Amino acid sequence: MTAADTTAGQVAGKLHKPRLSHLARREEIVGYLMAAPWLLGILWLYFSPFGTALYLSLTDYDILTAPKWIGFENFDTMLTDDPLFWKSLSVTTIYSVASIPLQIVLGLFLAILLNTRIRGLAWFRTLYYLPAVLSGVAVSFLWIWVFSADWGVLNFLLSLVNIEGPNWLTSEDWALTALIVMSLWGVGGGLVIYLAGLQGVPTELYEAADIDGAGRFRSFYNITLPMVSPVILFQLIMGIIRALQVFTEGYVMTQGGPNNATLFYILHLYRNAFRFLHMGYASALAWALFLYILLLTLVVLRSSSVWVFYSGEIKGRAR
Amino acid sequence: MTTQTSALPPAARRRSMAPIVARHVEKAIIYFLLLAGAVIIMIPLWWMLSTSIKHPKEVFAFPPTFLPAQFMWNNYTDLFIKAPFHIYIFNTTYIVIMDLIGTVATASMVGYAFARLRWRGRDIFFVITLATMMLPATVLLIPRYIIFNEIGWTNSFKPLWVPAFFGYAFFIFLMRQFYATIPHELDAAARIDGASEFGVWWRILAPLTKPALAACGIFTFNATWNDVLGPLIYLTSESKSTLALGLMQFRGPHRTDWHYLMAASTLAMLPVVIIFFFAQKYFIQGITFTGLKG
Numbered sequence: 363m364t365a366a367d368t369t370a371g372q373v374a375g376k377l378h379k380p381r382l383s384h385l386a387r388r389e390e391i392v393g394y395l396m397a398a399p400w401l402l403g404i405l406w407l408y409f410s411p412f413g414t415a416l417y418l419s420l421t422d423y424d425i426l427t428a429p430k431w432i433g434f435e436n437f438d439t440m441l442t443d444d445p446l447f448w449k450s451l452s453v454t455t456i457y458s459v460a461s462i463p464l465q466i467v468l469g470l471f472l473a474i475l476l477n478t479r480i481r482g483l484a485w486f487r488t489l490y491y492l493p494a495v496l497s498g499v500a501v502s503f504l505w506i507w508v509f510s511a512d513w514g515v516l517n518f519l520l521s522l523v524n525i526e527g528p529n530w531l532t533s534e535d536w537a538l539t540a541l542i543v544m545s546l547w548g549v550g551g552g553l554v555i556y557l558a559g560l561q562g563v564p565t566e567l568y569e570a571a572d573i574d575g576a577g578r579f580r581s582f583y584n585i586t587l588p589m590v591s592p593v594i595l596f597q598l599i600m601g602i603i604r605a606l607q608v609f610t611e612g613y614v615m616t617q618g619g620p621n622n623a624t625l626f627y628i629l630h631l632y633r634n635a636f637r638f639l640h641m642g643y644a645s646a647l648a649w650a651l652f653l654y655i656l657l658l659t660l661v662v663l664r665s666s667s668v669w670v671f672y673s674g675e676i677k678g679r680a681r
Numbered sequence: 682m683t684t685q686t687s688a689l690p691p692a693a694r695r696r697s698m699a700p701i702v703a704r705h706v707e708k709a710i711i712y713f714l715l716l717a718g719a720v721i722i723m724i725p726l727w728w729m730l731s732t733s734i735k736h737p738k739e740v741f742a743f744p745p746t747f748l749p750a751q752f753m754w755n756n757y758t759d760l761f762i763k764a765p766f767h768i769y770i771f772n773t774t775y776i777v778i779m780d781l782i783g784t785v786a787t788a789s790m791v792g793y794a795f796a797r798l799r800w801r802g803r804d805i806f807f808v809i810t811l812a813t814m815m816l817p818a819t820v821l822l823i824p825r826y827i828i829f830n831e832i833g834w835t836n837s838f839k840p841l842w843v844p845a846f847f848g849y850a851f852f853i854f855l856m857r858q859f860y861a862t863i864p865h866e867l868d869a870a871a872r873i874d875g876a877s878e879f880g881v882w883w884r885i886l887a888p889l890t891k892p893a894l895a896a897c898g899i900f901t902f903n904a905t906w907n908d909v910l911g912p913l914i915y916l917t918s919e920s921k922s923t924l925a926l927g928l929m930q931f932r933g934p935h936r937t938d939w940h941y942l943m944a945a946s947t948l949a950m951l952p953v954v955i956i957f958f959f960a961q962k963y964f965i966q967g968i969t970f971t972g973l974k975g
Contacts, residue, residue, distance in 0.1 A: 392878040393800030400791040403847025408813050411824035475711050489719045495957050498907030499925045500946035504729045515728045518745050607819050610909045628819055635823050648820045
């Protein structure tokens with residue numbers, strides 16, 4: 363730096379810098395103040411519980427007495443000495459593997475039907491979306507009554523076509539299927555998102571394909587599917603995170619039964635934590651679930667380079 | 682010119698020659714499928730509604746009746762005699778309102794700080810914010826219970842709404858994205874006119890984000906109103922029960938009064954349905970804006 367530069371800098375600094383830095387400092391202070399609740403929240407409600415969960419998973423803890431360090435014993439128990447861990451893991455996995463693809467296929471199919479310039483679009487969309495906003499205990503009760511073997515509406519409708527419906531919720535073979543069927547009721551949630559994605563696909567693409575003589579199936583396979591594949595990817599990941607944490611249906615409708623046929627992972631975790639007060643073991647269960655979700659998400663993301671198509675220009679258009 | 686004219690006719694010809702009948706049939710099939718789907722989706726709700734106003738004897742009729750022979754509206758008023766439903770409703774409403782205020786206010790403020798203000802560490806904290814969205818809520822369940830238990834908050838509503846005032850990552854993200862779509866000229870002009878940073882947010886920008894705030898509010902309302910696990914863990918006394926917990930007690934261990942149970946379920950769903958019909962614009966904007974299911 364030369365002397366001239368220094369003086370020029372000093373002059374410039376005298377004229378502008380203090381004012382600018384004063385403003386910038388004020389902006390920074392306001393920034394911290396406005397973000398403060400969340401920054402504290404991250405510490406208090408995310409970081410610290412996350413660490414606590416990790417620590418507790420390595421202890422024997424029943425809330426009433428101090429946690430006792432036992433190393434990896436909880437994980438050892440989980441893998442070798444808790445058949446219900448494996449049962450709940452498989453129940454939850456089967457539920458996810460069945461319900462997520464069904465929801466995606468059905469949601470996409472309905473969205474394509476809705477995207478054909480039909481009349482009453484808004485009306486249909488409202489009807490289909492409504493069940494997606496309903497959840498919780500009331501919905502579970504509603505479905506217990508729908509699935510009722512002797513007086514339920516489902517078995518009545520099946521009897522009209524000469525099918526004798528099973529004892530949906532009280533049969534070990536059918537209970538999980540019933541809950542998968544029930545999950546399809548909320549298909550409208552995904553549908554609305556696919557519809558938005560489909561509406562963002564430029565019509566020129568279909569016109570060009572039409573001129574080139576591509577049939578409807580080819581247009582779907584070569585245009586629609588690649589164009590909405592990023593949306594499908596997102597729905598797939600969100601679906602995994604959600605389905606693996608399903609709780610209410612199992613707790614309210616079947617209490618995990620019959621014979622643990624609907625023992626969802628979170629139900630198993632809940633019982634260990636809040637019924638048997640095995641807080642340490644339940645924390646280990648929580649961590650195992652976290653790792654499982656992480657693993658599945660990573661596998662899906664890795665696979666996405668093969669089947670997800672990104673088009674910068676057209677993506678911008680879709681906004 | 683020549684290529685254009687020679688390229689256009691085949692397509693145009695194909696279109697005009699496409700049999701109109703076939704297209705009508707296709708439209709009819711689409712309408713049929715969509716209507717069938719809508720009916721299937723509505724059957725469970727209709728089933729609940731009709732059962733809720735049936736006479737107990739008609740509930741177990743076979744074949745089932747879709748329209749009750751006799752409309753027993755007093756099933757609904759009976760609920761309040763059979764259980765302290767007004768208390769459940771009051772408790773749930775209290776939690777929902779507190780949650781709503783906390784979530785919306787914090788998301789707006791923190792979203793603004795992330796989108797519009799420069800402060801050291803902002804980008805790192807934003808990445809952390811996104812990371813917390815990926816964290817399954819159930820991993821935090823037990824440690825949070827222990828934290829709230831230690832400060833004596835169990836069997837109180839506080840664990841259910843105080844966290845809202847510290848913000849939820851998803852809504853902060855949503856608001857931050859929304860602020861990012863507003864042109865910077867607006868706040869620049871306000872600043873030149875001497876508005877403070879806080880004033881720019883509160884008076885100029887926050888009012889412009891009403892649609893996004895509405896989406897945040899509606900999602901929060903829904904999630905809190907329907908929440909089962911939270912109240913189940915934290916609330917132990919009858920007088921603190923929410924609708925979700927109250928409903929569960931309504932199902933007898935041996936015999937269930939289905940007409941009451943369906944009336945209670947209808948009642949519990951009603952606010953969600955009403956808000957959905959009035960605000961579905963914001964629902965749909967919200968989920969298409971973020972790509973997240975409601």
